[in-house]
Amino acid sequence: MKNNVLKKDIVIVGGGPAGLAAAAACYDAGAADTLILEREDALGGILKQCIHNGFGLTRFRENMTGPEYAARFVSEVEKRGIASLTGTTVLGIRAGRGSQKTITAANGRGGIFEIRAKAVILAMGCRERGKGALNIPGSRPAGLYSAGTAQKYVNLYGESVGKEIVILGSGDIGLIMARRMTLEGARVRAVCEIMPYSSGLRRNIAQCLDDFGIPLYLSTTVTRIHGRERVEGVTVAQVDGRKRPVAGTERFIPCDTVLFSVGLIPENELARKAGVEIDPRTRGAAVDETRETSLPGVFACGNVLQVHDLVDFVSEEAELAGRSAAAFALNGAVKKRFVSVENGAGVSYVVPQKLNILRGSAGVSDAAPQSPNFLSGGAEGASNAVPQSPVLLRGGEVKLYFRPDGVYRNAVIEVKDGEKTVAQKNRAAVAPGEMETVTLKPPFTDISGDLTVSIRENGSRETRS
């Protein structure tokens, strides 16, 4: 394929929930010449192994399993005839000086080959933090798995990973696997969480642990893994406010398997190599409200951008990135002027990290006319004939996603431009395990400086927002 460089309007890296939703949105926004590159043999990403339900409640008002949710989007992509290459690994992305991007990929059929694209959407998802990041002493016996790896063995290959289980970390995947292994006949002896609260959803503690009498030990961690050939048990201990084990609280729990559910990390090696600016708070790209990264025409969405709790919001974000990428591929770049969006008190990160205050203003008229196909998609709220970014056509509001840095009751969420409050909402309770949002309403042109999102507790009792 050496002299036969593929040319595409848009290349999407990753065929999981983000890539699939982005692809359909690209097509619906007029960019039909889109290609999905997926390194696994089938589309669907991590949803393929997420056989539990709870997906789609927001988006479809249905309680779907992961494979069902994925199938819905795969069929949308197939209906539109969008091209995809599975079993294909992207090795690199180069953003040249012009608007062209060059994607280097490899598969068993074409070897190493290049694709030129006007826009690229990063949708590579995330991976699990490994045990190595935890610095637990002990040898490296068999029986240590990340929760997602165990999920893959059990759900995709039908392999049992162990009989007596201890789970370190109470992220949702760990909770889901506690139930799954119990149903498959294993005994889950404990879930240990170093923080004083679980990072998983409350409902998962109820339906995955409480339903089966599985104990959750908060402010507790594994201090030693025992066993040479195979895990024989763990020593757990309570931790103090600075996460240090408290002497005298150690106890031994026998087990043959330890699962780690200790967090997810956006998989951004490709983005880093390409020169995309990464936000150290999210470990994802720093993006504006259209999900454009620091490289013009390179967009990011889903768990590669920020680790979401719910796939419904991955789809929503991916559609936004898809519409934005389509607008870029069809119309070229628009003029932007950014203010940054910062995390204030009580907030650990905010996405997007910057806001284009020119979005929707009359001054943004350098875009080429849009295709009729594009305009037909969700044109409600378009107030004038000036070509605008696609998000503006959908009302112009900007949703900020953020995570609280702790548990707050009667929380007041505020977005401030200096001393001026530009958005505010109340929540009965917020916690780090659950992503929050706040919506900014246009116009944005009178924003005078950087925005700050903060959470404070209100003394008075609040009703739900």
Next chain:
Amino acid sequence: MAVNLICIECPRGCELRVEIADGGVSGVTGNFCPKGKLYAETECVRPTRVLTTTARMADGRMLPVKTARPIAKDKLFSVMAAVNRLLPAPPVVIGQILAENISGTGANLVAAAAKN
């Protein structure tokens, strides 16, 4: 008497407070939506769950499956055993009924993915 429950109907996870009188639910507070009230009423009388699991197919591959409606919580393990005996043969379409009224639960077991 009152019990506290976490609603499992959606990711919101409402903290429900359920008043119980004369062996029945006399009041529910803390629910954001009507599903929460229904959940509390069912949960306190006859708790049910949707079971999601996998069935090994005749050709050895794993097929994600689920009960098409919630089943009695105390039947989860007997349905697990029944699913392991099914060995469905390909091809399977998504939503296909693999077993009617599985283990007498009143629910059908359906495929949650297609397998050619």
